[in-house]
Amino acid sequence: MFRPRFLPDNFTLALVATVALASVWPARGALGADFETLTAVAIGxxxxxxxxxxxxxxxxxxxxxxxxxxxxxxxxxxxxxxxxLALKPLLAPLVTPQLYLGVLFLCMLPATVQSAIAFTSIARGNVAAAVCSASASTLIGIFITPVLVSLFVVPHRAGAASAWSSIGHIMLQLMAPFVAGQLLRGWIHPWLARHGGALKFVDQGSILLVVYTAFSAAVVQGLWKQVSFSSLAGLLGVCAVLLALMLGLTGWSARRLGFTKEDEITIVFCGSKKSLASGIPMAKVLFASGAVGAVVLPLMLFHQIQLMVCAVLARRYARRAHAASAQDAVVTPLR
Structure with a gap:
């Protein structure tokens, strides 16, 4: 009955196909340089x-x-x-050092925007707060993520740049186009409203392009010789543990602090999710090209797990809300 909810979506299948393509036919030499340039333009x-x-x-x-x-x-x-960081003794033995580095990077990323808002809406949470919170997380993450990477990832020798250098690169490559879009919103937004598919095409197309470029560089440097099937299985477990802990802790915190059920839903879906759309471009800026493939692999896996689990959780919240509304409808006339 619930199986369709757990099947991967088309975009996830496209990600898997892109990784397979990069593994069989990686972009090398001049072609790799051309893809690097095209990727930078697509991200902007x-x-x-x-x-x-x-x-x-x-x-x-x-x-x-x-x-x-x-x-x-x-x-x-x-x-x-x-x-x-605290779970390193448990997590690190399950994966390779490079993959654990990717897990740390995953933990330092901003929250996702689109899916957090979509799941909050499905679950009948506070959608306005979700829009604000997820958007703020993305903007603040432009500054905080490079600092966290500099503080906690550099000691692991992953080829990460310094915090200020990283912020400068991200400001130029990500924030400047974002601000330009905000300034020109009055002219561009009506066109986007009529052609919503254009943003989805650029969104997913740019991510696929970054994934292909990143994995090409990683494959050329021997990624699949370093990552075994057991490490991938361990990574699946690591991502599942992190998501389960964050879903539990955000829900528990919201209830302990006296938030309404609508606000709890928003906190759970905005506080437990990580952004693939922001994370992959940031990894491209923050890490050396040969390290990006292994760094983003945990993020790609976590992204699919969070979508499947949160889809089920959102529907469960929605059923509870519907049941509560039906109960109120029965009780109110009796008063």
Whole structure:
């Protein structure tokens, strides 16, 4: 009955096909350099269009709920990294050093925007707060993620750049196009509203391009000789453990702090998810080209797991909300 919910979506299948293509036919030499340039242009276009799409009114409407946003940001940029570091004795033996590095990078990324909002809406949570919180996480992550990587990843010798250098690169490659999109939103947003598929095409196409370029460089340097099937199986377990802990801790924290059920839903879906759309471009900027493939592999796997699990969880929340509404409808006339 529930099996279709656990089947991978078309984009996940496209990611798997892209990794397979890069493994069989990696871009080398001049072709690899051309793909690097094309990837940089695609990422800039992606963040430009996201800047044009993001509603400032929605952000302002949700910005007043500071307690909720503070908890989401703390979950994303404090609790997640603490778990990744504190669980090293448990997690590191299950994967290779490079994959554990990718797990740490995953823990330091901002929350996803689109799916967090979509799941919050399905579960009948506080959608306005979700828009604000997820968007703020993305923007703040542009500054916080490079700092966290510099503090906790550089000691692992992964080829990460310094924090200030990384922030500079991200500001130029990601933030500048985003701000340009915001400034031109009045002219571009009506076109985006009529052609919503264009943003989806650029969004998914740029990620596939980055994945192909990153895995090509990694394959050329011997990625699949370093990553065994047992390491991949261990990585699956690591991602599942992290997601389960974060879903449990965000829900428990929201209830302990007295948030409403609608706010709890928002906190769970915004505080436990990580952004593939932001993470892969950031990895491209923050890490040496040969290390990117292994670094983003945990993120790609975590992304699919979070989509499948949160889809089921959102429907469960929605059923509870529907049952509560039906109960209120029965009780109210009796009063």
């Amino acid at each position: 276009l992606l963040f430009f269009l996201h800047g044009a799409k993001l509603s400032r009114e929605a952000i302002i409407a949700g910005a007043t709920h500071w307690r909720l946003h503070l908890l989401v940001l703390a979950s994303t940029f404090v609790l997640f990294p603490v778990l990744g």
